[in-house]
Amino acid sequence: MLTSGWKSVSMVDVHGKVTFTLWLCGCNLKCPFCHNWRIAEGFDCFPLDRKALLEELESSAFLVDYFHVTGGEPLMQWQELGTLLAEVKLLNVPVSLNTNLTLVGPLERLLKAGLVDHIATDLKAPPELYGLPEKPSKKLWELFLSGLELVSSYGIPLELRIPVARGLDAWPWVEEGLKHLNTDFYVVLNPLVGRPLTNPRDEVWCSNHCWPEREVEELRERLDGLGIDVHTNHFGDTPAKRVSVSV
Numbered sequence: 001m002l003t004s005g006w007k008s009v010s011m012v013d014v015h016g017k018v019t020f021t022l023w024l025c026g027c028n029l030k031c032p033f034c035h036n037w038r039i040a041e042g043f044d045c046f047p048l049d050r051k052a053l054l055e056e057l058e059s060s061a062f063l064v065d066y067f068h069v070t071g072g073e074p075l076m077q078w079q080e081l082g083t084l085l086a087e088v089k090l091l092n093v094p095v096s097l098n099t100n101l102t103l104v105g106p107l108e109r110l111l112k113a114g115l116v117d118h119i120a121t122d123l124k125a126p127p128e129l130y131g132l133p134e135k136p137s138k139k140l141w142e143l144f145l146s147g148l149e150l151v152s153s154y155g156i157p158l159e160l161r162i163p164v165a166r167g168l169d170a171w172p173w174v175e176e177g178l179k180h181l182n183t184d185f186y187v188v189l190n191p192l193v194g195r196p197l198t199n200p201r202d203e204v205w206c207s208n209h210c211w212p213e214r215e216v217e218e219l220r221e222r223l224d225g226l227g228i229d230v231h232t233n234h235f236g237d238t239p240a241k242r243v244s245v246s247v
């Protein structure tokens with residue numbers, strides 16, 4: 001199993017929760033804003049020392065709400081992940097999985113085995129945010145919608161993250177996604193940011209679409225209007241604002 005490492009106590013990976021977070025390598029998407037693209041591409045990766053991980057998890061289990069697996073796309077290694085999660089369950093630690101929800105078959109296997117207690121996913125507007133041509137992006141979007149339905153059918157609580165880009169209207173996709181969701185969920189708005197805070201995969205794309213402004217507030221107002229529990233991550237001021245502060 002290829003990993004880029006783990007963090008035994010994290011307070012930033014699942015909203016309002018303390019997690020023990022593991023990063024797994026590989027991904028089936030090419031999101032242009034991805035700041036974990038080196039992990040997604042399999043750089044900086046090494047074989048997981050499962051024994052060391054489980055020992056460390058056991059000693060920090062009393063502190064954490066979830067063993068949280070992220071990446072990359074963890075379901076790229078779903079078979080080994082399934083056996084790891086079965087061992088984590090023996091430690092009585094709830095499991096949270098961050099997935100792009102397009103690998104629906106593997107996800108169903110893990111859900112059926114009762115190995116996942118919480119899901120986090122990004123609702124990404126296709127095709128722009130998938131970084132792939134229109135046709136495969138459309139197909140992936142449909143898989144994502146089936147993923148939302150699957151998670152709902154198992155009644156798994158969901159953190160629905162919405163990456164917010166400058167100059168792109170995510171609302172039609174958000175509206176469609178919400179129609180496929182029938183489980184306990186809350187929304188986290190993630191304004192896309194670039195350097196120096198992150199190292200995005202596509203710098204040119206990011207110079208056009210990172211650092212949104214009114215888009216975040218507009219989405220928040222619409223979601224609030226539907227009575228949805230919404231949280232916004234604040235990663236910093238836009239470059240323009242930071243310049244004006246420094247002069």
Ligand code: SF4
Binds near residue numbers: 030034040071
């Ligand atoms: S943002 Fe997530 S789904 Fe997209 S390329 Fe990066 S790891 Fe994969």
